[in-house]
Amino acid sequence: MVSDAIVYVLQDRRLSAADCAALRKQKVAFDEAVLRFNATSHTLRSFLRERKEQELNLGKIGEQRDLLMTKLARVQDERQAR
Numbered sequence: 001m002v003s004d005a006i007v008y009v010l011q012d013r014r015l016s017a018a019d020c021a022a023l024r025k026q027k028v029a030f031d032e033a034v035l036r037f038n039a040t041s042h043t044l045r046s047f048l049r050e051r052k053e054q055e056l057n058l059g060k061i062g063e064q065r066d067l068l069m070t071k072l073a074r075v076q077d078e079r080q081a082r
Helices: 002-010 017-081
Strands: none
Touching: 002 017
C-alpha cells in the first residue's frame, strides 16, 4: 500500500530531515484523504441502497395501482352491462 511504502522510504537514512518532514506531512494528508474517500464511499453506497429500495417500492406501488385500475374498469363495465 502507498502508506506502507512511505513508511519504508521514511526509514531510509539517506533522506534529509527536511525531506522526511515533508514526506510525513504528505503521508498524513494522504491518510486523511483516504479516510475522507472511504467515508464518502460508504455514504454514497448507503444512499444508493436507499434509492434503489425507494424505486423498487415505487415500482410495486405502480403495479398495484395498475391492478386496481384494471379491477375498477372491470367493475364499471359490469355495472354498465346491468
